[in-house]
Structures are given as C-alpha cells and as structure tokens.
Amino acid sequence: MNALSVQKVSKVYNKTVQALRDITFEIREGELFGLVGPDGAGKSTLFNILTTLLLPDSGDIKILDMDLIADYKAVRQVIGYLPGTFSLYPDLSVKENLDFFAVMYKSDIEANMDLIRPIWRQIEPFSKRKAGKLSGGMKQKLALCCALIHRPRILFLDEPTTGVDPVSRKEFWEILQAIRTQGITVLVSTPYMDEATLCDRIALIQNGSILGIDTPEAIMKHFRGSLYTFRSADIFSLLNALKQCPLQCNYYPYGEHCHIAFYEDMEKAMPQFLQFLEEQHQEHGEITAIQPSIEDCFIEIVKMNSHE
Amino acid sequence: MNSIEVDHLTKKFGDFTAVNEISFQVKEGEIFGFLGANGAGKTTAIKMMSGLLQPTSGTAIVAGYDVVTQPKLIKRNIGYMSQRFSLYNDLTVFENMQLFGTIYKIPRKELKKRIMDSLAALDMTKQANLLVHSIPLGWKQKLAFATAILHKPKIVFLDEPTSGVDPIVRREFWNLIYETASTGVTILVTTHYMDEAEYCHRISIMADGNIRLLGTPEELKQQVGVNTINDVFVEYVKH
Structure with a gap:
C-alpha cells in the first residue's frame, strides 16, 4: 500500500503566484522520502496541504487510502508534523509541551515512550526549562518528540535541520533512521544535499514543479x-x-x-x-x-x- | 593591520559562562569563519564584538574602537546581518534600504545613488518596489547583506547568512562576500555548512564557550589528520 499518493496537485496564491503545478508522486509505506529544492520552490506549501492546513486548488491526495480533504479529521490522527519554524510554546517547559501534545491527541506518554525514548533521554535533563530557552538542536528534538507522541503512521518534517550544526544534524538523522525501523513513513525536506543521499528516494522540486523523482544513486548516475x-x-x-x-x-x-x-x-x-x-x-x-x-x-x- | 583584536573576552550569565576568555585577531580584508555548535557562544561573542552586549571581562578592539568604552563608534563602523531578523517584510526592497541608510545618516541624494547601484549589482533593480515578504529567501539574504554594507562599514558580521538557502544561491552569496572582502572590508561569518568554511581565509571552532581550534582550513585539517573541515568539526565538537 502507498502511504501517500499525490495526483496533479496545484495551488495558486492571490490568483497570480503558482506555488504548485501538477505535483504527482507516491510514497510507499515505511519509506524515507526526501523533498529537495530551493527556497520558494513550493516545499512548505506542499507540506501545509499534506498536513490538512491548506486546501489545494485541484488534484487528489490519499493518505493511507483516506481522502485527505473528505477525511481530514481522521488523517490528522495518523500524521505527525514538524513545521519549518519552531512552533512549540516557548513559555511552557519542555515537559509541559510534551504533556500538552499528548493530551491534545488523547495519547499516553508512557505507552509511547519506547518510540521517543532515545530522543527524550537527551532532553530530559532540561525538562523544567522553558522551551524558548533551549538551544536550536534541543528545540528540534523536543519538537520531534511532540510530533511523535501520538505514534503517527506518517511523519512530515519541513527542513528539520536548517540552522543546526553538523554534529546535531548527524544525531538527528540517526534518530530518523531509528524512527523508520518502527514502520513510520517519513517525508522530509532539506536544503542540505548530503542529507538527500540518506533518503530512500528523493524528489527535486523547483518553481512548484517536480523535476525528477528517483533514488539518490539513480539521480547521480544521470548526470x-x-x-x-x-x-x-x-x-x-x-x-x-x-x-x-x-x-x-x-x-x-x-x-x-x-x-x-x-x-x-x-x-x-x-x-x-x-x-x-x-x-x-x-x-x-x-x-x-x-x-x-x-x-x-x-x-x-x-x-x-x-x-x- | 588588525580589524578585530579580541583579548580574553568573557561573558557570564549568572553561573553560566557563555564565552570563556576567547582571544584572536582578524586582519583587514580577511574572511574569518567563526564556527561552532549550536549554543557554543558564537552569537554572544558576536554581540559583544558589535557593541550590543557588554563583556563581563576581557577586551575587544573592533575597527579601532574599544567595545567597552566606545560601543556607539563601533556600531557606526560595522555592518551586522543577524541570524533571523534582518529586513522588514512589510516594507519594499527600496524602503528597507532607505530606512537603514537613513539610520546611518547617509545624505539623501548619496543614499539614493548607493541604493540604485547596490540593486543594480544584485540584478534586483526591477524588484525595488516589491514588498520584501514576496521575494524568495535567497534574494532576501542577498538584499540583507547589501543593506548591511550600505554605509560602507570596515567590518561586517554575518550570523548564519546562508541558513536554509539552496546550493546555487549559497554560492552567489559567497561571491558577494568575496567581492566585498576584495575591497578591503573585513568579514566575520558563521555557518553550519562546512564546505563554506573552506572558503574562509581562517576559521575558528568554538565549543562550550571556548575557541578550540584556530587556523587556515588547510592547517586545521593537517593538525587533526582528516580530509575535510566537516571531519575536523565533528572530531572537536563531539568531545
């Protein structure tokens, strides 16, 4: 089964800016799929559509065989989303943020601790610190915990490592590899080309269109x-x-x-x-x-x- | 001649030492890469060097002025492109440059000429009247840089100028840095892209408030015995 099927999705802003043009791709269950493209390519617009926050102008999207628009409430239960900008509550503590997300999803932190433990262990020493006072790498780890606490089947990560130092980036990708061994499908966007090679397949996107989809090896072969x-x-x-x-x-x-x-x-x-x-x-x-x-x-x- | 002379510069926030007795010099026209992990103290150090934050102890002479006693003169003689905020989204490209130019008291006629020259050099003359929020991130970053050097500072501090920018625009941005440095302007730049560290004349690597390594990219690679700056970084920041 495909975790995600996107067919001819288009989006125009203000009748003038074509943010997405006939975007079509599929992601298999359990796949780690990378979305690679320059600024303004349409990556964040696509994420907003796939996470039910924005309506496309046209096209069909199925997430785990559910229609994204008709079944949006059910879709929200099975997806996790880490937006491009830090979106947790800066004046709540680390633990309070995690509790909040768990309550919103009616999820049990203890029951899902096995999934987030490797990440949570690293931020637990700071559990009383306000989220806004964490360093960049720590913020991302907390955000990832919050996005995973309801054990989603698909995880959307919009540039999770932008502005993150090389050591923390490496750790973050090790975490992603661990997450996928739990059977979670991951769609991740990145401006770092070395990270693209860590994906099963990547789509190159520019000016709202997909220029190519393939494994990193095949893309390198077609130079x-x-x-x-x-x-x-x-x-x-x-x-x-x-x-x-x-x-x-x-x-x-x-x-x-x-x-x-x-x-x-x-x-x-x-x-x-x-x-x-x-x-x-x-x-x-x-x-x-x-x-x-x-x-x-x-x-x-x-x-x-x-x-x- | 040195543009920046930092001597045992220290900043403590309560019990926490953000920057711990760092010392280094940057020569005029040099591109100096200021690297380190998130939270290593880079931004705090830059804020002290640019006269925005008073050090707890130690000194720094920037553009010939003392950061402790002459912070106002420092601000007039440096350019600063901050990590996140740099331009006003709800002003046009031209208005942003006009605002910053006016703050630096550039005479009106001269300012208009400088803005038009600057936009022509960026190939952005046509975009002069667009709101900044409507232009792509890569352009915003180039524009922020042009704005930071509009008053012809002797030194520019760039705090992660290429974060999130694609490979082509990143290179265009570095071309701007090179062009600017070739006119004698000193550049101090932070980045998390280790290939960009190779473009610097010299680099320092900070961890936990200390400068752990300092030298040309070539020297550091030899010293650590690895082939890339990425490996140098991982080796030194991990421990």
Missing part, C-alpha cells in the same frame, strides 16, 4: 556533464577568469575545490581548457575527473531548467 575537480591558489580570481571560458561548461566552488562540468567532447575540450587557464595565468592543481554528488546533480538540473 549529463563530464565533471572535473581541481584546486586553485585563488579561487575568486579563478571564478572570475572562468566567465570568459569559451567552452560549454558550468563551474562553481565546492569546498576547497572548483568543480567544472563540461558539455563537450572531452578529448578536444580538455586541451582547450588547459590552454585557456594558461592564457588567463591561472595556477591550478591537477584536474581530475570525478563522480558527481547530489549537490552537483542539483546544480546541473536547476541550471538546465532555468535555461530551457
């Missing part, structure tokens, strides 16, 4: 360019020089390296490129062909779509 990496003593000067490069290519900084994807016959193009760098007096390290990462794929797909 169209020939990708190379190299180092430069002065990356800013290099990037400026590359603006004049006559070859069909797409270049960008990537950590300490420069990545460049060519859309050329490389046997001819590489000597031309080396000559170009020399003419521009650009000192560089060895130029090595590499396999693209999800971030490379995302950049390629978005650039191709903005040109077409």
